[in-house]
Amino acid sequence: MTNKILALKYRPQDFKDLIGQEVMAQTIINAIKLNKTPNAYLLTGIRGVGKTTTARLIAKSLNCEKNKNPKINCLENNFCNTCREIINSNHIDVLEMDAASKTGIDDIRELIENSKYSPTSANYKIFIIDEVHMLSKQAFNGLLKTLEEPPPSLKFILATTEVRKIPVTILSRCQRFDLKRVNVELLFNHLKKISKLEKGSISDDALKLIAKSSEGSVRDSISLLDRALISRPNQNNNQIEEQDVREMLGLADKAKVIFLFKEILNGNEKESLKYMKELINDGLDAKNFLNDILEILYIFSRRINLGPIEKDMSISDTEIKMVDDYSKNIDMQDIGLFWQLTIKTIDDLRLVGNENLTLEMYIMQLVHLKNLDQTEKVDNKTHYSDTDQENLIGKKIKEKEKSYADSILDKVKNQLKSTDQLKTNPVKSFTSEKNLPIFEIKSFQDLIKIASNEKEIELKYDLERNVKLVSFNKGSIDISFNEKLNKNFIKNLTEKLLQWTGERWIISLSKNTEAKSIYEKNLENKNDLIKDFKNSKISKNLESAFPDAKLIDIKKEVD
Numbered sequence: 392m393t394n395k396i397l398a399l400k401y402r403p404q405d406f407k408d409l410i411g412q413e414v415m416a417q418t419i420i421n422a423i424k425l426n427k428t429p430n431a432y433l434l435t436g437i438r439g440v441g442k443t444t445t446a447r448l449i450a451k452s453l454n455c456e457k458n459k460n461p462k463i464n465c466l467e468n469n470f471c472n473t474c475r476e477i478i479n480s481n482h483i484d485v486l487e488m489d490a491a492s493k494t495g496i497d498d499i500r501e502l503i504e505n506s507k508y509s510p511t512s513a514n515y516k517i518f519i520i521d522e523v524h525m526l527s528k529q530a531f532n533g534l535l536k537t538l539e540e541p542p543p544s545l546k547f548i549l550a551t552t553e554v555r556k557i558p559v560t561i562l563s564r565c566q567r568f569d570l571k572r573v574n575v576e577l578l579f580n581h582l583k584k585i586s587k588l589e590k591g592s593i594s595d596d597a598l599k600l601i602a603k604s605s606e607g608s609v610r611d612s613i614s615l616l617d618r619a620l621i622s623r624p625n626q627n628n629n630q631i632e633e634q635d636v637r638e639m640l641g642l643a644d645k646a647k648v649i650f651l652f653k654e655i656l657n658g659n660e661k662e663s664l665k666y667m668k669e670l671i672n673d674g675l676d677a678k679n680f681l682n683d684i685l686e687i688l689y690i691f692s693r694r695i696n697l698g699p700i701e702k703d704m705s706i707s708d709t710e711i712k713m714v715d716d717y718s719k720n721i722d723m724q725d726i727g728l729f730w731q732l733t734i735k736t737i738d739d740l741r742l743v744g745n746e747n748l749t750l751e752m753y754i755m756q757l758v759h760l761k762n763l764d765q766t767e768k769v770d771n772k773t774h775y776s777d778t779d780q781e782n783l784i785g786k787k788i789k790e791k792e793k794s795y796a797d798s799i800l801d802k803v804k805n806q807l808k809s810t811d812q813l814k815t816n817p818v819k820s821f822t823s824e825k826n827l828p829i830f831e832i833k834s835f836q837d838l839i840k841i842a843s844n845e846k847e848i849e850l851k852y853d854l855e856r857n858v859k860l861v862s863f864n865k866g867s868i869d870i871s872f873n874e875k876l877n878k879n880f881i882k883n884l885t886e887k888l889l890q891w892t893g894e895r896w897i898i899s900l901s902k903n904t905e906a907k908s909i910y911e912k913n914l915e916n917k918n919d920l921i922k923d924f925k926n927s928k929i930s931k932n933l934e935s936a937f938p939d940a941k942l943i944d945i946k947k948e949v950d
Contacts, residue, residue, distance in 0.1 A: 411573035429566035431547035436570030439610030524556035572607025859906035
């Protein structure tokens with residue numbers, strides 16, 4: 392056991408060692424004692440919470456020789472032969488099958504054929520099927536009858552991380568147990584116990600960070616602890632600190648991230664980028680950093696809505712004080728905008744090759760959003776009517792957006808010029824000279840027509856049915872929309888307008904609830920025409936001549 396990795400070395404061999412799943416464990420133990428065990432168990436949960444371990448514990452409990460001979464003490468240092476063979480995965484009556492590699496009906500037929508034979512030496516023949524959701528539809532269907540009415544000495548234990556992919560017909564034939572994520576405190580205590588047994592020198596803060604980074608997975612937390620202990624063997628009593636674990640995992644120092652957030656809230660772009668570059672030089676992982684930002688936003692929202700934060704395992708006293716100080720400069724509207732932009736940036740990481748560039752642009756956008764918010768607050772201090780104030784704020788935001796877009800475009804131009812890319816591969820929308828527009832769009836109808844001609848069917852559909860036009864001017868469109876609008880509509884429309892006209896357009900969202908879509912307007916006009924026609928003399932004559940006829944449409948004759 393000394394040479395095994397820690398995740399295997401400290402794998403639970405008894406239900407009492409299974410941390411964080413006490414209710415489930417007690418339920419299974421009671422059923423076994425009362426001899427009321429189901430034909431099939433279904434164990435679900437994220438990776439590393441103990442599904443396969445629980446399956447083996449069930450197999451051991453059902454087949455342990457202590458059930459036959461109470462004098463046998465089946466503890467870790469004195470396992471019976473049956474339990475020892477199950478632990479080593481070589482018991483002839485306990486078969487483990489990986490459904491990820493054996494997905495077909497032929498594999499299930501072979502399993503069903505083997506199920507007809509009685510167990511050789513154990514009380515029950517047990518089939519453990521891991522990742523059962525990977526089975527094919529035919530394989531699931533082949534398993535149905537045997538699951539419902541298996542031989543008396545046969546038990547199935549199914550394990551999966553994707554319970555939604557399992558047919559309802561299978562679920563209804565199993566007794567389901569959901570294994571929970573293990574909370575940070577339980578993981579911390581478990582890791583501390585293991586580190587002492589391994590005589591590893593590691594600080595409590597480092598263990599807390601490992602416990603938190605494992606996201607409720609016991610196996611992941613132990614694997615990370617193993618990695619940390621190996622990264623710095625216990626020499627000269629050098630203790631592994633939190634910063635060592637952060638560097639190992641590519642995590643940013645939370646205090647530094649909060650300091651960065653402070654500069655963003657103050658609208659200080661220069662200092663914000665300085666902190667960002669320091670974090671990049673420390674080797675942070677971009678996705679981990681953005682998830683840290685989401686966590687900080689969540690902490691700020693707790694502070695704003697629920698008052699002072701009570702001490703917990705996820706944040707230190709110093710960080711709590713920093714959040715208390717900086718929360719005075721942010722509100723829930725800011726948090727909502729920051730949250731959406733952070734989610735979008737996580738998606739952008741899949742598209743942009745340079746992660747550092749993406750993060751720097753993200754920081755500049757956050758500062759820009761905060762500056763817009765401050766501009767709004769200054770304007771709100773002036774005594775205007777509600778309508779004037781709303782128009783003024785909208786105008787300020789549009790001016791800021793245009794100024795910001797121009798500055799970014801200038802940076803792109805300079806970069807392209809410095810590498811002579813403009814000469815070798817000219818891009819119309821980035822050239823310094825103004826190009827003639829590809830299309831001239833004077834109205835909303837022109838826009839719909841061009842979208843149709845350019846075969847942008849989805850965009851055309853949204854413009855006609857899901858968008859409600861409030862106002863249309865050259866260079867800006869003010870709209871409201873319904874819940875069916877494509878989530879990428881604004882981005883797609885902005886890109887297409889730039890491509891079609893050679894100019895940047897500003898798309899503004901309005902709270903106007905009275906606006907109607909083109910489709911709704913056309914439908915109203917059509918209904919009005921039908922209503923007017925029904926009142927005409929021609930309609931009356933038609934009704935007399937054809938009493939069963941029904942008027943459903945009117946079309947104008949085209950010359």
